[in-house]
Amino acid sequence: MSPNIFVFFSLLAILFVRPVLSITSYANDFIDPAYIIAKSFNTTTDKAQGTVIDWANNLNLDGPWSVVNKTATPPSGDKHDYMSWAPYSWPDCSSVGNTTALSDEEVWTTCPYVTRDGEFNPDVGLVTDSNAFQAMSDAVLYSALAWVLGNQTAYATTAAMQIRTWFLDTATAMNPNLDYGQMKRGPTGQTGAHTGVLDLKCMTKVANAILILRDSGSTEWTSELDSQMVEWTKKYISWLQTASIAQEEGSADNNHGTFYYNQLASLQILANDKNGAYQTIKTYFEKQYLSQIDAQGDQPLESARTRPFHYRAYNLAAMITNARLGTYIGFNAWTLPTSAGSTIQTAADHAMSLSAASEQESELYPVVAAVGAVYGDPDNKYAGYLKQREYNYAIQPYFLWNQPLSDSGYTRTTGGKASASATTTTHKSGATHKSSASDTSGDVALTHGRTVFQAGIVAILAVSAFVL
């Protein structure tokens, strides 16, 4: 092949590569595996299905991820221990004397740390475990979904490999504890905080992925892998139920408590303990939930924070995830009233009535879709809210599992069958994870920009098609 033809086809490939909707890491969710495996989807979800596969492809350009990759070593001396630093914690070296010559390590251990709610200390990114876990949990979930949607074994192979790397392979496995999560630093610090348990809230996505692999009969998810993972999960559940910082997190009144139950219940389901999961979900709805939503639908513990729009949407995502886990194991929480007589729907309606001001409104969209799907949308309130703000919301993965929900005519006007060709793409070529650590506040938008890489891959494929 002449160099000119090579260049021509490479350029052609770059021009025709489909742009990919940038990836959003949803705060949490639980998708009924049976719904996915049955594959009797409304054709309005075709584009959302295409996006799921695109996201799986893009997430899998990174990884596998492992706790041993971090450069810092936890106080235990064992990199297999998960570790992260408290995200809103800042050093106050004013009492330390001459601070000009302190090295980073000296700052971490000699200066007292103070909390500034909502203000991320960027040095938290030096310890990579929380970003790595978040990326892994999304990659594994979208790969499991893509395996079923596309019926392509390669996705199941990848998901299984990523799970093995993070949890099971001796060289790279995470120990089943969070003793060093969101560590406080300073002279009295270097131990994990209860808030660190939140770092692994997306264990729900991992459990969800495994249930999909397991129930779809994937040959890549072997019985040996399954029993090893169940064994790991049982040890970690034991930590979640007995470690004092885990118990403290479990009794938190706000989103921290809500997410704790997401994690515990989904892992109990994974470990084949449905009775345990039922008790867990029942406990949440008989305890924290009762005081989380007031008569107006406000969530006072969340709206008191520095980023109230975010925190309302965030806790709603966790409440919805608990209710979905409940549905999966036969506990109906959707109509349960709080002490003030409100439901999840009341809280969503209230959140929708408020302005996001300078915060990111799109965090609420998956919540709005869920509430419209679960409670019904006879007045077009929920679909209408979405349409007004994101006219092509039917392209978003959440639209796939929030059915029935109207696509507001999007599929009809753009032609049904084409898969996700996003029109609202915002990428940064070759950017790596742009994520605010998973943290007390959460993952706002984990954005991967991979168009250029993808174009490169397509170009290589186009070229190799000629060489072959």
Ligand SMILES: *[C@@H]1O[C@H](CO)[C@@H](O)[C@H](O)[C@H]1NC(C)=O
């Ligand atoms: C992290 O660890 C895994 C497993 O050892 C390895 O395959 C991967 O390349 C590492 N990633 C980075 C960024 O070092």
Ligand SMILES: *[C@@H]1O[C@H](CO)[C@@H](O)[C@H](O)[C@H]1NC(C)=O
């Ligand atoms: C503070 O430490 C720096 C670096 O060691 C040194 O140059 C400076 O003289 C010290 N200042 C005082 C007031 O001790």
Ligand SMILES: *[C@@H]1O[C@H](CO)[C@@H](O)[C@H](O)[C@H]1NC(C)=O
């Ligand atoms: C994949 O396709 C085969 C053959 O048509 C079918 O038997 C199987 O159920 C499909 N698997 C999934 C996960 O859809």
Ligand SMILES: *[C@@H]1O[C@H](CO)[C@@H](O)[C@H](O)[C@H]1NC(C)=O
């Ligand atoms: C698919 O969704 C549309 C829009 O919500 C609805 O009108 C239609 O009845 C659905 N079709 C099926 C087969 O459920």
